[in-house]
Amino acid sequence: MGVGGSARARRRSTHGWRVVGRSLKLSKKVAGVMKGYLPAPLLRGQVVVGCMFFRHRMKLLDKIGREFSGYNIFESGKRLVDRKPLQCSLYVTDRCNLDCAYCTEYDNSRPHPSLDDLKKWIRKIRELGTMRIALVGGEPLVHPNIVELVRYCRELGFATSLTTNGFLLTRKLLAELEDAGLQVMQISVDRMTPSAITKKSFKTILPKLDYFRDSKISLHITGVICADTLPESRAVLETGLSRGIPTEVRLVHADPLHRFRVDRGPREELERFIDSMIERKRRGEKIHTSEAILSYQRSLLRGEHVEWTCMAGYKLFFVSAQGKFWICSMVHTDKHIMDVTLDDLYANYRKKSCQRGCGVYCAVSASLLVEKPAQVLGKEIVARAKRIPSMFRRSLTPDTDKATHGAIANPDGTHEMNGSTEGGPSADEGVTLRENA
Numbered sequence: 395m396g397v398g399g400s401a402r403a404r405r406r407s408t409h410g411w412r413v414v415g416r417s418l419k420l421s422k423k424v425a426g427v428m429k430g431y432l433p434a435p436l437l438r439g440q441v442v443v444g445c446m447f448f449r450h451r452m453k454l455l456d457k458i459g460r461e462f463s464g465y466n467i468f469e470s471g472k473r474l475v476d477r478k479p480l481q482c483s484l485y486v487t488d489r490c491n492l493d494c495a496y497c498t499e500y501d502n503s504r505p506h507p508s509l510d511d512l513k514k515w516i517r518k519i520r521e522l523g524t525m526r527i528a529l530v531g532g533e534p535l536v537h538p539n540i541v542e543l544v545r546y547c548r549e550l551g552f553a554t555s556l557t558t559n560g561f562l563l564t565r566k567l568l569a570e571l572e573d574a575g576l577q578v579m580q581i582s583v584d585r586m587t588p589s590a591i592t593k594k595s596f597k598t599i600l601p602k603l604d605y606f607r608d609s610k611i612s613l614h615i616t617g618v619i620c621a622d623t624l625p626e627s628r629a630v631l632e633t634g635l636s637r638g639i640p641t642e643v644r645l646v647h648a649d650p651l652h653r654f655r656v657d658r659g660p661r662e663e664l665e666r667f668i669d670s671m672i673e674r675k676r677r678g679e680k681i682h683t684s685e686a687i688l689s690y691q692r693s694l695l696r697g698e699h700v701e702w703t704c705m706a707g708y709k710l711f712f713v714s715a716q717g718k719f720w721i722c723s724m725v726h727t728d729k730h731i732m733d734v735t736l737d738d739l740y741a742n743y744r745k746k747s748c749q750r751g752c753g754v755y756c757a758v759s760a761s762l763l764v765e766k767p768a769q770v771l772g773k774e775i776v777a778r779a780k781r782i783p784s785m786f787r788r789s790l791t792p793d794t795d796k797a798t799h800g801a802i803a804n805p806d807g808t809h810e811m812n813g814s815t816e817g818g819p820s821a822d823e824g825v826t827l828r829e830n831a
């Protein structure tokens with residue numbers, strides 16, 4: 395072989411090792427073999443660059459994987475075809491540290507339920523085959539045993555989320571919840587600054603977002619739209635999305651007697667806002683709900699009929715802070731959860747007289763998902779796929795990438811299992827996590 399030929403061969407061999415170095419975490423054995431081909435300083439450089447490249451690519455693949463993690467067919471698919479429930483929202487307390495004017499879901503005259511009672515109800519909920527549990531309230535973080543409750547849910551194999559106003563969240567508490575196995579946290583943020591209607595604003599929550607920087611807990615943000623919040627709803631959405639946090643704002647709903655506690659806001663402006671969110675969702679932005687639910691809200695505003703069958707009380711149900719079985723946050727029963735059977739649940743698989751105008755979006759979302767999985771998930775998957783090119787672009791500029799938080803950016807919008815009484819599973823949410831039931 396001539397001189398040129400051996401130089402070509404060396405170049406080929408060097409290039410080959412570069413590829414290996416980039417693609418694999420170099421084991422000692424491989425590095426040892428490479429020693430024979432490359433000088434030591436060059437080899438060290440190759441190993442460092444290779445590992446960095448590898449880590450970078452793996453992070454990107456991990457992100458892409460997470461974009462679709464909500465569609466684990468094996469874990470969630472069963473509940474689309476069997477008769478067992480997918481999700482339960484458990485009120486761990488009725489008590490709350492705030493007093494949002496639109497809310498009918500807190501009552502400070504009641505004591506917290508005991509840890510023993512809650513554990514008993516949680517076991518029963520699991521025995522019914524429920525996969526996901528959303529810890530709600532009242533304000534779940536005011537319950538003194540909230541960390542232990544999360545741990546217990548996880549020990550029983552539940553995919554576990556928690557919905558909070560975030561006021562009591564500290565770095566230490568978040569670490570404890572993470573250690574207990576919490577997977578998803580929804581923080582409710584309605585405005586940029588507090589008002590007489592709602593104190594849930596980014597003024598309180600923005601400084602806390604940093605807690606999530608290295609957390610495994612997937613964060614998403616949800617706000618309520620009404621006349622008071624509408625002028626700031628766009629800014630709430632922008633603030634969440636610009637930080638890579640799946641964010642959703644949704645129309646205020648009526649109370650169990652079909653009364654609106656607050657002014658809903660001008661219909662045309664609301665409709666334009668919902669339209670703009672549908673557009674953004676289609677472009678692949680991290681709006682933390684499905685297009686189906688956004689369209690549903692637009693139909694609500696227009697007074698249009700929507701064809702669906704409410705699965706509340708069957709595929710998803712609620713348990714009150716007194717252990718009562720509730721069909722949803724708005725429709726209550728006196729039956730105790732300990733007396734509920736799968737047949738009782740199945741009996742709620744029917745159209746309901748309260749469907750018209752229903753604002754329990756988690757119930758609408760889960761119902762549409764079970765009824766029309768291909769349609770709902772298909773659109774969601776297409777929307778998420780549109781995020782992939784921008785992920786590649788960001789992956790080439792690591793510093794920008796670092797600006798968004800790993801866990802925060804976790805798109806598991808999928809985890810729409812946020813138990814928020816109405817927030818529940820967004821398209822995303824729908825169907826994630828592990829099942830041992």
Ligand SMILES: C[S@@+](CC[C@H](N)C(=O)[O-])C[C@H]1O[C@@H](n2cnc3c(N)ncnc32)[C@H](O)[C@@H]1O
Pocket residue numbers: 490496497498499530531532533534557558559580581582616617618645646647648649814815816817
């Ligand atoms: C009842 S709260 C319980 C958890 C926690 N206290 C919080 O505010 O996040 C659950 C969710 O329901 C939302 N919510 C309460 N009343 C509502 C209403 N009338 N319309 C729309 N959302 C409402 C809250 O904003 C929150 O996101």
Ligand code: SF4
Pocket residue numbers: 490491492493494497498499500531532533559
């Ligand atoms: S929405 Fe949440 S924070 Fe506001 S009053 Fe209701 S339970 Fe409390």
Ligand code: SF4
Pocket residue numbers: 704705706721722723724725746748749750752753754757758
């Ligand atoms: S239609 Fe709405 S309000 Fe009626 S039971 Fe279903 S989720 Fe509840």
